[in-house]
Amino acid sequence: MPIKIKLALAIREQALGPTHPDVATSLNKLPGLYRSQGKYPGAEPLYQHASTFWKKPWD
Numbered sequence: 001m002p003i004k005i006k007l008a009l010a011i012r013e014q015a016l017g018p019t020h021p022d023v024a025t026s027l028n029k030l031p032g033l034y035r036s037q038g039k040y041p042g043a044e045p046l047y048q049h050a051s052t053f054w055k056k057p058w059d
Helices: 003-016 021-036 040-055
Strands: none
Touching: 003 021, 021 040
8 A cells, every 4th residue: 555545544543533434435445546556456455454344333
């Protein structure tokens, strides 16, 4: 994952909390970016990680 994206995600997680729906949305968009660049091996684990947010209820 590019450094700027990691930094932006870390800031968002710190500001909103790691289980906030906006963090989940951001994580869900990253695999699409990888996929559009043809980086399929990098996209799959991100999709799997993002999907864990949608499987559990919000607080």
